[in-house]
Every structure is written in C-alpha cells, then in structure tokens.
Amino acid sequence: MKLYDxxxxxxxxxxxxxxxxKGIEIPSVQINTRERQQFTDEYRAVNPNCMVxxxxxxxxxxxxxxxxxxxxxxxTHPEPNLMGRDAREKAIVExxxxxxxxxxxxxxxxxxxxxxxxFEGRGVAGVTGGVPQIPALAERGRQSMGRFxxxxxxxxxxxSHLAGDRFSIADITGYITIDFARRxxxxxxxxxxxxxxxxxxxxxxxxxxx
Amino acid sequence: MKLYDxxxxxxxxxxxxxxxxKGIEIPSVQINTRERQQFTDEYRAVNPNCMVxxxxxxxxxxxxxxxxxxxxxxxTHPEPNLMGRDAREKAIVExxxxxxxxxxxxxxxxxxxxxxxxFEGRGVAGVTGGVPQIPALAERGRQSMGRFxxxxxxxxxxxSHLAGDRFSIADITGYITIDFARRxxxxxxxxxxxxxxxxxxxxxxxxxxx
Numbered sequence: 204m205k206l207y208d209x210x211x212x213x214x215x216x217x218x219x220x221x222x223x224x225k226g227i228e229i230p231s232v233q234i235n236t237r238e239r240q241q242f243t244d245e246y247r248a249v250n251p252n253c254m255v256x257x258x259x260x261x262x263x264x265x266x267x268x269x270x271x272x273x274x275x276x277x278x279t280h281p282e283p284n285l286m287g288r289d290a291r292e293k294a295i296v297e298x299x300x301x302x303x304x305x306x307x308x309x310x311x312x313x314x315x316x317x318x319x320x321x322f323e324g325r326g327v328a329g330v331t332g333g334v335p336q337i338p339a340l341a342e343r344g345r346q347s348m349g350r351f352x353x354x355x356x357x358x359x360x361x362x363s364h365l366a367g368d369r370f371s372i373a374d375i376t377g378y379i380t381i382d383f384a385r386r387x388x389x390x391x392x393x394x395x396x397x398x399x400x401x402x403x404x405x406x407x408x409x410x411x412x413x
Numbered sequence: 414m415k416l417y418d419x420x421x422x423x424x425x426x427x428x429x430x431x432x433x434x435k436g437i438e439i440p441s442v443q444i445n446t447r448e449r450q451q452f453t454d455e456y457r458a459v460n461p462n463c464m465v466x467x468x469x470x471x472x473x474x475x476x477x478x479x480x481x482x483x484x485x486x487x488x489t490h491p492e493p494n495l496m497g498r499d500a501r502e503k504a505i506v507e508x509x510x511x512x513x514x515x516x517x518x519x520x521x522x523x524x525x526x527x528x529x530x531x532f533e534g535r536g537v538a539g540v541t542g543g544v545p546q547i548p549a550l551a552e553r554g555r556q557s558m559g560r561f562x563x564x565x566x567x568x569x570x571x572x573s574h575l576a577g578d579r580f581s582i583a584d585i586t587g588y589i590t591i592d593f594a595r596r597x598x599x600x601x602x603x604x605x606x607x608x609x610x611x612x613x614x615x616x617x618x619x620x621x622x623x
Contacts, residue, residue, distance in 0.1 A: 252512070252564070264501060271508035278500030290488030291474055298481035302462070309519075327557060334556070337549045346544070347537060354462070 206231040206272075207249060207257040213308075213383040214269050214328075215256040216413065220375045221273045223410035225280045229258070237321065242331055253329045270300070273372055285372045292367070299358075299366040299373035307351040308376060311384040313344030318387060341387070348384055352395045359397035370408075378405040416441040416482075417459060417467040423518075423593040424479050424538075425466040426623065430585045431483045433620035435490050439468070447531065452541055463539045480510070483582055495582045502577070509568075509576040509583035517561040518586060521594040523554030528597060551597070558594055562605045569607035580618075588615040 206222075208215045208231040222229060234240045234255045241253045250257040250267035257267040258275065266272045277286045286300075287293030316322045318341040326334040355377060358365060365373040381391065381402055391398050405411060416432075418425045418441040432439060444450045444465045451463045460467040460477035467477040468485065476482045487496045496510075497503030526532045528551040536544040565587060568575060575583040591601065591612055601608050615621060 251567070260501065262501075264505070266504050266508055268508040268511050270511060271504045274507045275500050275504035278503060290485050291470065291472075293488060294476050294481045294485035295474070297484045298476055298478040301478050301480060326553065330560070334553065335549070337547060337553065339545070339547045340550055343536065343544065343547065350540070357461070 204229050204261060205259045207234050207246070207255055207259070208232065209234050209236050209255045212236055212255060213312075213379050214254070216379050217269045217375055218256045218258070218272050219413035220379065220410045221276065221285060221372060223413040224283060224285060224370075224375070224408075225276055227276065227280055239331075241329070253331075270304075270372075277372075285370070285375075287366075287371070296366040296371045296373055300371070300376050302354070303365060303373050303376035303380060306347065306354065307380040308383075310344040310347035310351060311380050311387065311389065314341050314348065314384065314387040314389060315344075317341035317344065345387065345389060348389050349392070351380075352392050352398055355401075356395040356397045359401045364401065370405075374401075374405055375410075378402060378411065382406075414439050414471060415469045417444050417456070417465055417469070418442065419444050419446050419465045422446055422465060423522075423589050424464070426589050427479045427585055428466045428468070428482050429623035430589065430620045431486065431495060431582060433623040434493060434495060434580075434585070434618075435486055437486065437490055449541075451539070463541075480514075480582075487582075495580070495585075497576075497581070506576040506581045506583055510581070510586050512564070513575060513583050513586035513590060516557065516564070517590040518593075520554040520557035520561060521590050521597065521599065524551050524558065524594065524597040524599060525554075527551035527554065555597065555599060558599050559602070561590075562602050562608055566605040566607045569611045574611065580615075584611075584615055585620075588612060588621065592616075 206229045234246055236255055240246060241255055247253060249259060250265055252267050254267055256272060257265055258272040259265050266275055287296040316326055317336045317338060323336060324332045326336050355365060362368055364370055365377050391402060416439045444456055446465055450456060451465055457463060459469060460475055462477050464477055466482060467475055468482040469475050476485055497506040526536055527546045527548060533546060534542045536546050565575060572578055574580055575587050601612060
C-alpha cells in the first residue's frame with residue numbers, strides 16, 4: 204500500500220490519525236497542494252479527482268476518499284475497532300461521523316476556503332481555478348460551526364465521546380474539524396464546556412500528533 | 414422499526430429507494446417539512462437535529478441520518494448487497510457514494526436551496542430561519558454539478574454502474590441527485606451519453622418509484 208498525503212491539510216490528517224490509532228505503518232508520499240502538486244499529470248494518473256489523500260492498494264486499486272480509505276483499513280485491520288462492532292453501533296458511529304463532517308467539517312472548510320487569501324479563485328477543492336470565494340458563505344460556515352458546537356456539546360453532556368462511550372472515527376472527524384477551524388479564528392464557545400473537555404482529551408491521544 | 418419520512422424531499426427518498434431495493438417493509442410516518450413539521454416538539458423528541466428521515470429502532474435508538482440508516486439495514490438485511498461484499502468493494506462503493514454525495518448531491522442542494530423561493534431565509538436544512546440564501550452559492554452549485562456530470566460520465570464509460578459492474582447505494586445517491594437537480598433546471602449535458610444511458614436504466618428499476 205502507498206498513501207498520498209499532505210501534512211498540512213485536514214483531509215489527509217483524518218486518515219493519518221485513523222492509521223495511527225490502528226497502529227499500521229503505511230509508506231507515504233507528500234503531495235503539496237499549496238504548490239498545486241495535486242494537478243500534475245503524475246498525480247492525475249493516481250487520482251483523476253485531484254484530491255489528497257489517496258491510498259493505492261497492492262493490486263493497484265486507487266481509493267481517493269478519506270472515509271473510503273478508513274473503511275478499507277477498518278475491514279482489513281479490525282482492531283482497535285473505530286467504526287462500530289454490530290449493526291446498531293456501526294449505524295450510530297456513521298451517524299455521528301457524518302454529522303461531524305456534514306455539519307462541522309464542511310462548515311469549517313466553507314469558512315476557511317472562502318476567506319483565506321491562499322484559496323482565492325479556488326473556493327472548491329480539486330478545481331484548478333475559476334471558483335471565486337464567496338464571503339457570505341464564509342460567514343454562513345462560521346454560523347454553522349456555532350450551531351455545530353451547540354449540538355455536540357449537548358451530545359457530549361451525556362456521553363464521553365461523540366458516538367457513545369468509546370473513541371471512534373467520529374471523534375477523529377470532530378477533533379480535526381475544530382482544530383482546522385482555528386485557521387478562520389473559530390474557537391470553542393465558552394459555554395460549551397463539554398466540547399472543551401472532550402477536545403482536550405482527544406488532543407492528548409498520541410494519534411492527535413499525526 | 415418506524416421511519417419518519419417525507420415523500421417530496423430527496424434525502425428521505427435515498428432511504429426509501431434503498432429499502433425498496435432490499436424488499437423490506439417498514440411502517441412510516443410523514444413529516445411534512447414544507448409545513449415545518451420537523452420543528453415541532455414531538456419531532457424534536459425523535460430527532461433533535463430536526464431533519465428527515467429518521468429511523469427509530471425497536472429499542473428506541475434514533476438514527477437521524479440517511480446513510481447511517483442504510484448502514485443499519487445493510488447489516489441487518491444483507492441481501493441484496495448494496496454497500497459492498499469485501500473490504501475492497503466496500504471501500505470502492507463508499508468512495509463513489511461519497512463522491513455522488515459530496516460533489517453531486519450537496520451541489521444540487523446548494524443550487525436549489527439558494528434559489529427556490531420556498532427556502533427563502535432557510536439556506537441550511539434543519540434550521541428554522543435566519544440563514545439567507547446566497548445566489549452566488551446557487552451558481553457555484555450549478556457549476557459543481559457540471560463538473561460532477563463530467564466526472565461520472567468518464568466513470569460510466571468504463572463501468573455499467575457508478576461503483577463498478579453492479580448496482581449499489583452509489584447509484585441511488587447519484588440517481589436521486591440528478592433527478593432532484595431538475596428542480597433547479599439542471600439537466601444532463603448532451604455530451605454525457607454515458608450518464609444518460611445509466612440514468613435511464615436506473616429510472617426503470619421499480620425502486621426508483623419510491
């Protein structure tokens with residue numbers, strides 16, 4: 204296997220943290236998206252979608268999608284379990300991982316990509332240019348993040364982790380979302396003590412350094 | 414089990430089509446989001462996220478997320494398989510289902526929610542109001558749909574279905590995305606013959622009437 208990675212981007216970090224939790228060693232190559240290396244002919248041959256990360260399997264199969272890569276690794280390296288053990292738990296983990304992504308991660312991406320000068324003209328990932336930033340969308344992303352903090356604070360009042368009482372992929376997505384959102388000066392609201400407690404705990408896991 | 418559904422919304426339709434393919438019978442209740450029934454106290458008790466669909470299990474577990482519901486049904490009703498059989502196929506199906514959702518479905522939603530008069534002030538699902546429509550985002554959604562058509566046309570040149578040579582959840586997401594996008598007058602481009610062929614085939618499945 205070979206992982207096409209970029210150390211400064213939040214998407215690949217979701218996969219790196221998952222891999223670190225699993226304790227797997229996978230050789231990796233850096234694709235520096237700040238230098239637009241995802242648009243080279245060489246990388247297009249690996250992932251025509253021009254996104255990072257991509258995991259290439261030994262048979263040549265190219266998995267160019269974060270959660271698809273995690274799914275493959277969960278199936279082939281079941282322990283420690285990060286995506287649920289039975290039907291009910293798998294569904295609950297998927298629900299919270301998707302909420303963390305759809306309501307958190309994508310909102311943070313909207314806030315960052317539509318305001319940071321480095322993304323000028325590139326408001327959508329995987330597109331070479333011609334996509335103007337939308338300031339109103341950056342603002343909507345900030346507001347969505349505010350709602351997201353409130354929602355997960357209520358969830359974390361009743362459970363130690365996002366999808367229940369143990370660590371899962373949903374915590375990886377949620378943690379990296381909040382850490383990434385700092386780039387747009389978005390911080391955990393002071394009245395979200397449960398989020399602050401959980402975030403500090405996840406930050407102490409060795410995998411958080413991935 | 415009990416499904417909280419709304420016949421006119423594309424999210425619940427993804428679950429209905431999945432259920433129809435599985436041949437499962439699940440009692441359902443209509444939550445008319447056009448009449449804002451997702452914001453009643455009764456429904457908030459079922460799904461505090463105020464989104465439809467929700468599947469409530471016999472033990473009271475509430476699954477308020479489309480793909481999480483599908484995951485539960487796939488695990489408990491494995492045939493016909495719709496989410497992959499082995500690690501590699503599960504990952505490929507997940508990749509294409511996510512691409513169909515992140516690059517297609519969400520783009521179509523951006524186009525519709527940010528232009529249709531019925532969503533004025535409600536640019537984000539599950540929020541009672543105060544989220545202004547963003548016309549530039551509707552336009553970005555239309556452009557993203559254009560790229561999406563091109564991408565899946567290339568994929569469908571080499572395989573009969575989105576995630577390979579058989580029908581999967583990715584086809585459900587892709588099909589409903591394109592059908593939904595018509596509400597914003599977005600149509601399959603004339604040069605995407607592979608998409609047109611595949612779309613017509615999926616439309617003929619009995620589950621497409623769900």
